[in-house]
Amino acid sequence: MQKTKTRETNTQLIDRSARYAVEMLSGTGGTRVHAWGLTVEGSTVRVSRYDASGVMQSYPIDFISKFPRFAATIVAISLFDRERWGVQIAVDYPEGAPFIPRSLSGATVSFSHGSEKHVATVEESIFFQHKIMFGRCTSIHQARGKTIGDYALTIKFSQVTASRPWTEKQILDIASAAPVPHLPEVYGCSSMPAMSKGVWGAVYFADAAAVEQGTASADVSSTGAKYDDRAMTVLVTRLYQPLKSLTKVEEFGKAFIETVHGHHELYEKANILHGDISHANLMYWRDDQGVVHGILNDFDSAIVLNAEKEDERPLELLHTGTLPFMAADLFVDDASGRPKRYRHDLEAFTYVAIWCGSRYPAQQSGQALRNWELSIETTNAWCTGLFYHMCTEKKHIVWYMDAGGLFFTPEISALFRSVRMIAGRMCAGQANLRKEKYKDEEAEPRFKAHLPGGFDYDFFCEWYPYKCQCCNVKSP
Ligand SMILES: [Zn+2]
Ligand SMILES: [Zn+2]
Known part of the structure; x- marks a missing residue:
């Protein structure tokens, strides 16, 4: 009983320290990659290090009976340089920046493009930053490079799992060699050493006595949950x-179908499955004539398949993706036994079309406003509550579209009708998936790129009212 109570107190203290760490990591404009915390309990102190991979915590150090050890820890911390304080060092900070810089504004990234060297300078604006402590913690910044041409740049910082076999740049290199249209133009890329490297050792003291008795391991990771090391990568x-x-x-219609086309070519020609289709990963640019062009972005979750379009890695226990757009059959209980397939991404494209269509444009008053709010409520149910509930809501899309729970404004009714057709065929395939029990593993449709009676890329393009520019220019 006593023990439980002690643990609770400690947990509360760690919680408070962790909340402080979240504030520090997310509130500093992308300049921090890890944070430190001290948890004092009675006469002992624990040192915690928080980063995108998790929490590492030292054994409690008694600062009365083991004062020399405690003092050594404090001295070690006081000698920290920027890197050890957790300042992200993938950039060079401008002259005169504080020891712990407040923002990345004015910081520079050096990269090679072909045989030339370039420097990009981060501008003030942050497009996007994940306000969570764990995970990729992506932040995307606008930048300029005097020598790289007329276009503005983006610099994306993300903390990629060190065990991931491909960098985003490698995936895009495979794709551009294929070649695949509608992909981003990459100027440079760099990866930093894994985040845990060298840093943690500075203050970590294994409890030598406990290790000798066999009640603790000298391994750092033994103090916490599995530590999946990450490395900061920079993509320009x-x-x-x-x-x-x-x-x-x-x-929107033209640029959207171009991203669907790019995604399909990526799969067919380069054997790459994007794996994280969301409204945040579909982009565009406008040419000198004012024409928009769709761009499929963000390859941090992409999978390089073999020639048989199989992922050779062990199946993931948890599928990753962006919640409102994740395919319904990746949610179910036994989803861990299901590989991610082409149809899952096509399903996500369908959800993106419905998500964006039902939010376009904001309605001001009357019945139109009520319809608009109802549609947003319907689609918001794809990412709120229990997984089971989200899955059910997605299976009922066609019902919502027919019964008036999902509206598009009258000016985009053509888009609504076509998306209704696409969603109808998609759901028919899913219904077939649930209908039968398959004795033969090989015949199991859930392992296939497409479901019997379901939709595919050709069906999608046939019913979608807008055409991609390069579809009309068939290569010989
Ligand atoms: Zn195209
Ligand atoms: Zn096309």
Whole structure:
């Protein structure tokens, strides 16, 4: 009983310290990659290190009976340089920046493009930052490079699992060799050493006595949950705008189907499955004639398949993706036994079309406003509550579209009708998936790229009212 109570107190203290760490990591404009915390309990102190991979915590150090050890820890911390304080060092900070810089504004990234060396300078604006402590913690910044041409740049910082076999740049290199259209133009890429490297050792003291007795391991990771090490990667690309910001339906329609085309070519020609289709990963740019062009972005979850379009890695226990757009059959209880397939991404594209269509444009008053709010409520149910509930809501899309729970404004009714057709065929395939028990593993449709009676890329393009520019120019 006593023990439980002690643990509770400690947990509360760690919680408070962790909340402080979240504030520090997310509130500093992308300049921090890890944070430190001290948890004092009675006469002992624990040192915790928080980063995108998790929490590492030292054994309690008694600062009365083991004062020399405690003092050594404090001295070690006081000698920290920027890197050890957790300042992200993938950039060079401007002259005169504080020891722990407040923002990345003015910081520079050096990269090679072909045989030339370039420098990009981060501008003030942050497009996007994940306000969570664990995970990729992606932050995307606008930048300029004097020598790289007329276009503005984006610099994306993300903390990629060190065990991931491909960098985003490697995936895009495979794709551009294929070649695959509608992909971002990459100017440079760099990866930093794994985040835990060297840093943790500075203050970590294994409890030598406990190790000798066999009640603790000298292994750092033994103090916490599995530590999946991460490395900061930096990707410099041309600046693109999110597709969802387009206000003309013809422009949205064209750019959207181009991203679907790019995704299909990526799968067919380069054996790469994107794996994380969301409204945040579909982008566009506008050429000198004012024509928009769709760009499929963000390859941090992409999978390089073999020639048989199989993922050779062990199956993931948890499928990753962006919640409102994840395929319904990746949610179910035994989803861990299901590989991610082409149809899952096509399903996500369908959800993106419905998500964006039902939010376009904001309605001001009367019945139109009520319809608009109802549609947003319907689609918000794809990412709130229990997984089971989200899955059920997605299976009922066609019902919602027919019964008036999901509206598009009258000016985009053509888009609504076509998306209704696509969603109808998609759901028919899913219904077949549930109908039968398959004795033969090989015949199991859930392992296939497409479901019997379901939709595919050709069906999608046939019913979608807008055409991609390069579809009309068939290569010989
Ligand atoms: Zn195309
Ligand atoms: Zn095309």
